[in-house]
Amino acid sequence: MNKLSLLTGLFSVLLLTGSALVKAQPTEEEIVAELREKAMSNTLAYDILETLTTEVGARMAGTPQDAMAVEWGVKKFKELGFDKVWTEPVTFKTWIRAQEAAVLVSPYPHKIRITGLGFTVPTPLEGIEAEIVHFKTLQDLIDSPADSAKGKIVFISQKMERFRDGRGYGPVVKARGQGAVEAAKKGALAIVIRSIGTDSHRLPHTGMMRYKKGVKKIPAAAMSNPDADLLERILARKKPVKMNLKVYSHDGPEYTSYNVIGEMTGSEYPDEKVVIGGHLDSWDLGTGAVDDGAGVAITMAAAKIIGDSKYRPKRTVRVVLFANEEQGLIGARAYAAKHKVDLDNHVTGAESDFGAGKIYAFASNVAEDNLPVVKKMAELMKPLGIEYVDNKAGPGPDLIPMYSLGMSVFSLRQDGTDYFDLHHTEDDTLDKVVPENLSQNTAAYVVFAYIAANSEQKISRGITKTH
C-alpha cells in the first residue's frame, strides 16, 4: 500500500463516516418539510390571535389598550419560550376619538354612518352644517375652480375596486390622505369621503389623513359605502343637499409605546438575523384581528415552531411587533433609527400585514447569487400552493425604513380579496379569520425564515458573503 493508497483509503473511511453522520441528521429539506407540516397541523397562530383579540382587542396607538398589547406581547413571547424578549420605546403624538355623527338635513333627513379619519380636527359642538359639493375623484377636486367648495362640505364618491392583490387601494386612498388639504384649498369647511373599502355594510372605514402647513385644517371623515350610495342617489335628484357633521375627535398628548421583540437565537451566527413580524397596534374600531393581529400571530407562531426544532437554523429568527404602524410607521422608523448600525446583520426579512387570507405567491428582493437559496424556498413552498413570482419584492410597510437603508426583503403574498371589506372597520374581528388559513401562513413563514436563517450564503441585496 503506497502513501497514495493509504490516503485514498483514509479518505474513503472519512467519507463513509461523513455519510453515516449525514444519515443520522436529516437534510435541511427534510427538517423544513417536517416543520412546515407541523405548522399546518396545528392552530398555534389562531390560538395566539384569539388571546390578543379577546384579552386586548382594539389597541389604537396611545390608548390604554396600546399598553395592554405591549404587556401581552412580552408575556406571550415568554410563554412561547423565546430566548430573548425585550421592548424598545417609541414616542409619538396621539389622537383621541370622541363622538362623531352625521345627518342629512335636507332634502331628505337621513342618519349617515361616518367615522373620523385619523388626526382629523374636531368640528364645533353644533357641528358643521353646509351644502354638499360632490366630486367623483380627488383629481376632480384638484382640477376644479379655486372656490369650487367655498363654504361647503366636499364629498368624494370614488369606489374602491376588489382585487386579490388589493391593487384597488392605491388609486382611491389618496382621497383619504390628501382630501382635506385639497378641499380646504378650494374653500371647503369639511370633507366626507366614501369609505376606502370594498364592502357594502354600514361600517365606515377609518385611516390616516394629513394636513399641510399653510393650509387650513378642516374636519375629515369617511361614510360607509351604503351611505355613500344613498347620498349619490339623492345628489342625482339635483336638489341642494345639506349635511350636519359632528366630529369631536381631537389631538391628544405625546405617548411612549414600545416595539416588542422576541428572538429564537441562531446556532452558528447568532448576531445575524432574519426579521419577521407584524404591527401590534390596530385602529380603534375593530379588534384588529386581520389588521394586524393575524400578522403578529403568524410570525410569532412561525418563530416558535422553528425555535422548538432540534435543528436550530444558523442565524437568529427575530420577531418584531412594531408599535404604531397605523399612524405613520412610527415604530418601524424608530426600529430603523436604532438598528441601522446593525444593518449588515439584518440578513433579510418579511412582514405579514395583509390580513388572514392564504398566501398564494412569494417574491424575493436579493442579490443575484442568492437565487439558489430562493429556489430552495420555492420548492418547499410549492406543497402549500405558493408560487414564486420574481426578484422584485417590495417590503411590508414596517420594513420600508430598513429596506430604504438597503436591507433585503421577501414578500409573502396573501389573498386579499376580502381584506378591504374589514380593513379599519368595526368588523375587523376574530370571526372573520379561518384558522386553517393562518396555519398555511405560518407554514410559509417557517419555510422562508428557516431557509433564510440557515443558508450558507448570507442573503443580502448587494454582494453576498459566504461564511
Add this chain to the structure above:
Amino acid sequence: MNKLSLLTGLFSVLLLTGSALVKAQPTEEEIVAELREKAMSNTLAYDILETLTTEVGARMAGTPQDAMAVEWGVKKFKELGFDKVWTEPVTFKTWIRAQEAAVLVSPYPHKIRITGLGFTVPTPLEGIEAEIVHFKTLQDLIDSPADSAKGKIVFISQKMERFRDGRGYGPVVKARGQGAVEAAKKGALAIVIRSIGTDSHRLPHTGMMRYKKGVKKIPAAAMSNPDADLLERILARKKPVKMNLKVYSHDGPEYTSYNVIGEMTGSEYPDEKVVIGGHLDSWDLGTGAVDDGAGVAITMAAAKIIGDSKYRPKRTVRVVLFANEEQGLIGARAYAAKHKVDLDNHVTGAESDFGAGKIYAFASNVAEDNLPVVKKMAELMKPLGIEYVDNKAGPGPDLIPMYSLGMSVFSLRQDGTDYFDLHHTEDDTLDKVVPENLSQNTAAYVVFAYIAANSEQKISRGITKTH
C-alpha cells in the same frame, strides 16, 4: 232538413261565432302570461323601492319619517294611476330611540355594539354596571333557580341558524320577546341578548320585546354577533365579567299614522277584492329596503301592471300598505277591525314581507273546490321557477287578523337565506336588493292576483260560491 238538422246547423254557426270572438280576445292564460313577462322585463318594483328608501328611508312608527312614508304612499299610488287611493287612521303608543352604548369594564375593556330592543325602558344616566350571568337559551334562564340573575345583567347567547325558509327565527326570537320578563323574574337588572340574526357584522338587530304586568321592567338590548362571540370567549375564561349598559331610549306620546290603500277596480265585481301588500313602517336603524320596502314595492308594481292591462280582472286588486307592523301588527289589527264587516268581499290575499329574495314556492289556503283555480296559478308560476306546495298556507303577518276572521290566504315563499343577515339592522339598505329578484316577485304577484281576481269561482276558505 228537419228541425233537428236546422237546430244543429244554427248551433254550429253560434259555436263558430263564439270561437271567432274568443280568438279576438286572448285567453286568460295568454293575458296573464303576457303581464307576467311584462313584470319580468322591467324594474318597476325596484324603481318604487328606490324612491321609498332614498326619499324617506328609515320610517319607524311614530317618527317624522312615518308621516313622510304615508305621504309618499299616497303620492306613489296616484302617480301609478291607481283608481282609488285613501288612508285609514291607526293610533298607537310610540317609543323613541336615544343614545345607547355598552362596554365591558372587566376583566378586559371592550366596546360592545348594542341596540335597544323596541319599547325597552331606559337605564339610569350612569348606566347599569353589573356582572354578566350567561344562559345559553331562554329556556335555561327559565329553568334556573329563583335568584340566578340577582343583581346581574343576563346574557343569552343562543345563535340563530340559517335556512332558506327562515325557520331558524322561531326558536331564538323568544329570547328577544320574553327575555326581559324572564330575566326580571330571576332578579336581573337588565338583559342583553345575542342578536336574532345570521350575519357576522358589528350591526346589532333590534326588534320588539314585551313586559308583563306585575313583573319589573328592566332594560333590554341586543349585541351584534361578533360581540356575542367575543363575550362568550371572555366568559370561557371563568373570570367575573362586568358590563356597563347605557340605554336612554324611552316611551313617547301616542301617535296616529295611517294604513295607505290603493285599488285597481275590478271589471265585474268591484266590491270583491284580492288583497296584496306589505307594511310601510320599518325599524329605525336601516332604510327598510328588505323589511319591508320590498314588499310594498313588489305589490304596488304588481297591481299597477294588472291595472294597466286592457283586460281588467273581474274583481278589484287592493294594495294595503300597513302601518306599524313592527311594533305589533297595529295597522293590520286596525284594518281588520274596520273591514270585518266586509269580510265576505275579501276574497283572498297574500302579503309580501320576507325580504327581496326570489320566490321559489307558493301555497294556498282555500276551499277544496277552489283548487282548480290554484292549479291554473301553478301552471303560470312554473316559468318563474315557482313550485306549488300545498293547501296549508299561513298568512303574512299583516293578514293574520283577517285570516283569523276566516279570510283565505296564499303564501308566496321567498328565498330568505340572507334575510336575517339584514333584518332589523342598519344594513337593511337598497344595495342589498337585486332588481331582477324584485321583478320575479312582481311577476308572481301578478299571476296570483290576476287569477284570483278573475276567477269564475269566488275563492274562500269555506264553501265556495260561483257568480
